[in-house]
Amino acid sequence: MFKEYIDCNMDIQIEKYKLMEWLMSLKDESVISKLNTIKNSISKSSDWADDISETEKLLINAGLKDIEEGNTFTHEQVMKEINEAYGI
Structure with a gap:
């Protein structure tokens, strides 16, 4: 059970790192704006x-x-x- 938790947690960390790399490479301001809207929406309804x-x-x-x-x-x-x- 603990190993599954670690594996799942590591997978999430890897996915977040990949998203950060992708985000850092973005040049399209409209995509960044849409992502900001999603982030704000999630933050408000947490x-x-x-x-x-x-x-x-x-x-x-x-x-x-x-x-x-x-x-x-x-x-x-x-x-x-x-x-x-x-x-x-």
């Missing part, structure tokens, strides 16, 4: 929590509170209820 509604945030927080208070069901309990309700 946190998914910024993209969800207030209602979704409230529901997530309510769920976390339920977990803290032990108001949860096991997988077995949920499957039993589904089986009883739908005969699955």
Whole structure:
């Protein structure tokens, strides 16, 4: 598992290095401008929590509170209820 992580990480590092070399050789300003737009777009939306509604945030927080208070069901309990309700 660790070796796979290292291999994957090295592959990513190599790809980033290749991209840097390619970027340094670019002369087309329109391509550089488009890449800048992509970079800025990614930077602005890096946190998914910024993209969800207030209602979704409230529901997530309510769920976390339920977990803290032990108001949860096991997988077995949920499957039993589904089986009883739908005969699955």
